[in-house]
Amino acid sequence: MRITNFGKHRKLPFSALLMLSTGIIVMYASSCSTPRNITYFKDVPDSVKQKLVDQSVYNTPVIQPDDILTVTILTLDPTATAVLNQQSAISGPSNNNTNNSSSINTPGGNASVYLVDRDGYVILPLLGKVSVKGRTTDQVRDDIRTKATEYYKDPVVNVRFANFKITVLGDVNKPSSYIMPNEKVTLLDALGMAGDLTIYGKRENVMLIRDNINGKKEIVRFNLNDSKIFSSPYFYLHQGDVIYVEPNKAKVSGSDMEQVRRISIFASILSVVIIIVTRINF
Numbered sequence: 001m002r003i004t005n006f007g008k009h010r011k012l013p014f015s016a017l018l019m020l021s022t023g024i025i026v027m028y029a030s031s032c033s034t035p036r037n038i039t040y041f042k043d044v045p046d047s048v049k050q051k052l053v054d055q056s057v058y059n060t061p062v063i064q065p066d067d068i069l070t071v072t073i074l075t076l077d078p079t080a081t082a083v084l085n086q087q088s089a090i091s092g093p094s095n096n097n098t099n100n101s102s103s104i105n106t107p108g109g110n111a112s113v114y115l116v117d118r119d120g121y122v123i124l125p126l127l128g129k130v131s132v133k134g135r136t137t138d139q140v141r142d143d144i145r146t147k148a149t150e151y152y153k154d155p156v157v158n159v160r161f162a163n164f165k166i167t168v169l170g171d172v173n174k175p176s177s178y179i180m181p182n183e184k185v186t187l188l189d190a191l192g193m194a195g196d197l198t199i200y201g202k203r204e205n206v207m208l209i210r211d212n213i214n215g216k217k218e219i220v221r222f223n224l225n226d227s228k229i230f231s232s233p234y235f236y237l238h239q240g241d242v243i244y245v246e247p248n249k250a251k252v253s254g255s256d257m258e259q260v261r262r263i264s265i266f267a268s269i270l271s272v273v274i275i276i277v278t279r280i281n282f
Helices: 002-010 012-031 078-086 137-149 187-193 229-232 249-254 258-277
Strands: 066-074 101-106 109-116 121-124 128-131 154-159 165-170 174-177 201-211 217-222 242-247
Touching: 066 121, 066 137, 128 137, 128 154, 137 154, 165 187, 187 242
Parallel strands: 165 242
Antiparallel strands: 066 109, 066 154, 101 109, 121 128, 165 174, 201 217, 201 242
């Protein structure tokens, strides 16, 4: 009786067992595969030659306490120019009524660097205290030029951010903090500097974190599959913005060590079973 039963087991079709095993492995692989939702602006059809999208209004970033500004004042008198752009050192957080500045090289020449104090002021040599909090660099430039005109003829003034920093985190190829070369920076500019999203980056749920002038944080989410992001008031970035790219489900599942361990054990057992069935001599 045992021999007969054993013989019946021996006659089980091996091809069916192999097909069943292959199917199970394929199902596991499919469940862990990466979604193909990786194309930007999918709502723009290939057949459309031109699609007009409302452009977001560019809101010029405003200066906040602890920002760092470069200020250049040029006059016809070289001696006066040297005094107005004199060098000193920035060290630590700003204090009230403290003028912190240093000299750096910029494309426009030698410029002094000023750390905005907690009350929103900078103090310039000879020109005195200038209120900058909540104002754009263009507005501050005009104020400084007005003050300088009282002492010098036709002064040329330039004001810009020295710390226009954007941080990109998460599933991008080069997560880091980046100092931007200008103030008009878009979300796509920042992602491009970070080497674009990885294949595991969740394109429909990119997060932007911003500190506003009132000391509160704003959190906004973008869908890179939708061209409506061009109309978002947050499409243009401000200094200090943080962009976070969330990993998709495939990345999260792949990083789950317990699941990886279970799959490895299952695959090992399945391999042993196949070897035994193929090698046993009845």
